[in-house]
Amino acid sequence: MSRHLVWPAALAAVAVAVLLSLAVGTRPVPPSAVLDALLHGGASPDALVVRSLRLPRTEVGLTAGAALGVAGAALQAVTRNPLADPGILGLSQGAAAGVVLAIGLGLANGFGGYVWYGFGGAVVAACLVYGVASRGRGGASPVKLALAGTALSAMTAGGTTVVLTSSSATLDQFRFWQVGSLSGRDAGVVVSMLPFLVAGAGLVFACARGLDALALGDETARGLGHRVAVVRGVAALGATLLVAAAVAAAGPIAFVGLAVPHLARRVGGGRGGYRGVLPLSGVLGAGLLVGADVVGRVVRAPAEVPAGVMTALVGVPVLVVLVRRRGASA
Numbered sequence: 281m282s283r284h285l286v287w288p289a290a291l292a293a294v295a296v297a298v299l300l301s302l303a304v305g306t307r308p309v310p311p312s313a314v315l316d317a318l319l320h321g322g323a324s325p326d327a328l329v330v331r332s333l334r335l336p337r338t339e340v341g342l343t344a345g346a347a348l349g350v351a352g353a354a355l356q357a358v359t360r361n362p363l364a365d366p367g368i369l370g371l372s373q374g375a376a377a378g379v380v381l382a383i384g385l386g387l388a389n390g391f392g393g394y395v396w397y398g399f400g401g402a403v404v405a406a407c408l409v410y411g412v413a414s415r416g417r418g419g420a421s422p423v424k425l426a427l428a429g430t431a432l433s434a435m436t437a438g439g440t441t442v443v444l445t446s447s448s449a450t451l452d453q454f455r456f457w458q459v460g461s462l463s464g465r466d467a468g469v470v471v472s473m474l475p476f477l478v479a480g481a482g483l484v485f486a487c488a489r490g491l492d493a494l495a496l497g498d499e500t501a502r503g504l505g506h507r508v509a510v511v512r513g514v515a516a517l518g519a520t521l522l523v524a525a526a527v528a529a530a531g532p533i534a535f536v537g538l539a540v541p542h543l544a545r546r547v548g549g550g551r552g553g554y555r556g557v558l559p560l561s562g563v564l565g566a567g568l569l570v571g572a573d574v575v576g577r578v579v580r581a582p583a584e585v586p587a588g589v590m591t592a593l594v595g596v597p598v599l600v601v602l603v604r605r606r607g608a609s610a
Contacts, residue, residue, distance in 0.1 A: 286547055286548050286560070287560075287563075289547075290547075290560065290563045290564060290567070291563065293567045293571075294342075294563060294566055294567040294570070297567045297570040297571040297574065298338055298342070298570060299311060299314065300571075300574045301334060301337070301338040301341065301570050301573060301574050302314045302318075302330050302334045302335065302338060304574050304577055304578060305329075305334065305577055306577075306581070306582050307325075307326075307329055309326045309329060309330055310326075313326045313327070313330070314326075314330055317330040317331055318330065318331070318335075335467075336465055336466045336467045336469070336470065337462045337463065337465055337573070338462075338570060339467070339470045340462050340465040340469055340470055340473075340529055340530060341462045341530070341566070341569045341570040341573050341587065342566040342569075342570060343470060343473055343474075343477060343525075343526070343529075343566075344462075344473075344525075344526035344529055344530040344533065344569060345526075345533075345536060345565040345566040345567070345568055345569030345570060346477075346562040346563070346565050346566040347473075347477055347480070347481075347522040347523065347525060347526040347562075347565070348366060348522070348523065348526050348533060348536040348537045348540070348565050348569070349536060349537065349540040349541065349544070349561035349562050349563075349564055349565020349566070349568075350480075350481060350484055350519075350522055350558050350559075350561050350562045350565070351366050351480070351484070351518075351519040351520075351522040351523045351526075351537055352364070352365055352366060352536065352537025352538055352540055352541045352561065352565075353540075353541035353544065353554065353557050353558050353561040354484045354487070354491065354515050354516075354518065354519040354522075354554075354558070355368055355369070355516070355519050355537070356541055357491040357494055357495060357515065357554060358422070358425070358491070358494070358512050358515050358516050358519070359422040359425055359426055360422045360494065360495070361422060361426060362542070363538065364426070364538070365535065365537040365538035366519070366523040366526075366527070366537040367429075367433065367532075367537075368425070368426055368429045368430075369405065369406050369409045369410075369425065369429040369516070369519075369520065369523075370405040370406070370408070370409050370428075370429045370430075370432040370433040370436060371402040371405055371406055371520060371523045371524060371527060372402075372433075372523075372527055372532040373405065373432070373433040373436040373437050373440070374401040374402040374403070374404060374405025374406065374432075374436060374524075375398040375399070375401045375402040375405075375524060375527040375528050375532070376398075376401070376436070376437075376440055376454075376458065376532065377401045377405070377436050377439065377440050378397040378398045378399070378400050378401020378402065378404075378528070379394050379397055379398045379401070379454060379457055379528075380440050380443050380444065380450060380454055381397060381401070382394060382397035382398075383450045383453045383454055384443055384447060384450045394457055394528060395469060395472045395473065395525070395528045395529050396472070396528070397528075398457075398524070398527060398528025398529075399476065399524045399525060399528040402520065402523060402524030402527060402528065403520060403521075403524055405432060405436065406516070406517075406520040406524075408428075408432055409425065409428045409429045409432050410425070410428075410513070410516060412424075412428040412432075413425045413427075413428040425516075457531045458531060458532065459531060459586040459588055459589065460530060460531035460532050460533045460534065460586055460587060460588020460589070460591075461530070461531060461584075461586035461587055461588060462530055462569075462573050462587050463584060463586070465529065465530070469529045470529075472525075472529070473525040473526070473528075473529050476521045476522070476524065476525040477521070477522060477525050477526075479518075479521050480517075480518045480519065480520070480521030480522035480525070481518070481522065481562075482518070483514050483515070483517055483518030483521070484515055484518035484519060484522070484558060485555075485558060485559075486514070486518075487511050487514050487515040487518070488553065488554040488555045488558060489506075489553075489554075489555070490506045490510075490511030490515070491511065491515060491553075491554040492553040492554050492555075493506045493511070494506075494508065494511060494512065495553075523537070530569075530587070530588075531586075531588055532588060533569060533587065533588045533591055534588055534591055534592040535591050535592055535594065535596070536565050536568055536569055536591050537565075539568075539594070540561050540564045540565040540568060541557060541561045543564055544557050544560040544561040544564055545557055547560075547564075548560050568591065568594070569587060569591065572587045572590035572591045572594065573587040573590070575590050576589065576590045
């Protein structure tokens with residue numbers, strides 16, 4: 281695709297996904313009525329459905345999808361692993377543990393309350409992974425980060441399963457969050473996410489030049505004047521903030537952080553390095569998650585398939601293609 285068409289096409293795709301998200305559902309709303317509800321308000325049934333139910337849901341999808349796309353690109357650079365996704369640092373399992381703790385101890389009820397505990401669990405998991413990987417010679421190398429994240433994820437998943445299997449009430453509440461869905465989210469969830477999203481995006485984008493250097497290897501990056509440990513730590517912290525907020529709000533959404541950065545490099549041609557890949561990953565991630573949510577509403581209407589399930593169905597073929605290509609080039 282021509283470099284001049286990439287951004288207009290990406291933004292147009294997101295705009296279409298947003299319009300469909302506001303219009304499609306159990307109660308179809310004509311696009312003209314959607315625009316009228318957004319621009320002029322009103323108290324008609326269509327206007328109330330658009331503003332009270334679908335607009336917050338769409339906002340959560342846009343912010344969570346963008347966060348996962350940017351974080352996935354950053355983590356693939358930090359770990360120098362093209363198959364890395366936000367779960368590589370144990371963030372998803374950490375968030376799950378935080379939500380289970382909140383439900384089991386009666387500390388929170390509803391998605392607005394889950395955000396804070398899910399966020400805290402993800403941050404604690406990332407700190408533990410980075411602390412373990414930093415010990416010993418070589419510091420927090422990409423391999424050590426991946427191994428520590430995998431080990432912590434397995435341990436956390438085991439502990440979470442023990443709690444859930446011993447408390448049916450906790451399991452009943454947790455399963456609605458665990459599937460990864462945008463349904464039932466309100467504007468308060470978006471407000472809770474914004475400070476962490478802004479801080480995380482700021483840290484990641486500040487490291488864009490350093491991430492380009494890391495792609496050339498640690499020694500080359502040092503030769504170019506970059507402090508490798510600082511770049512890797514700051515970028516990982518920014519990605520942690522982004523993933524923690526997104527996962528806490530929308531649940532564990534699969535494969536957006538894995539597939540979107542590869543799509544951004546493919547359609548964008550890698551122009552501008554990570555200064556181009558990061559923002560494009562954010563836009564494509566937002567469009568992909570909102571689009572997956574729309575598809576989930578229509579494939580089994582009037583029932584809904586959660587967005588997390590739909591992104592997994594899209595992401596699995598992408599993962600297979602990536603593995604096959606790496607195998608062919610080995």
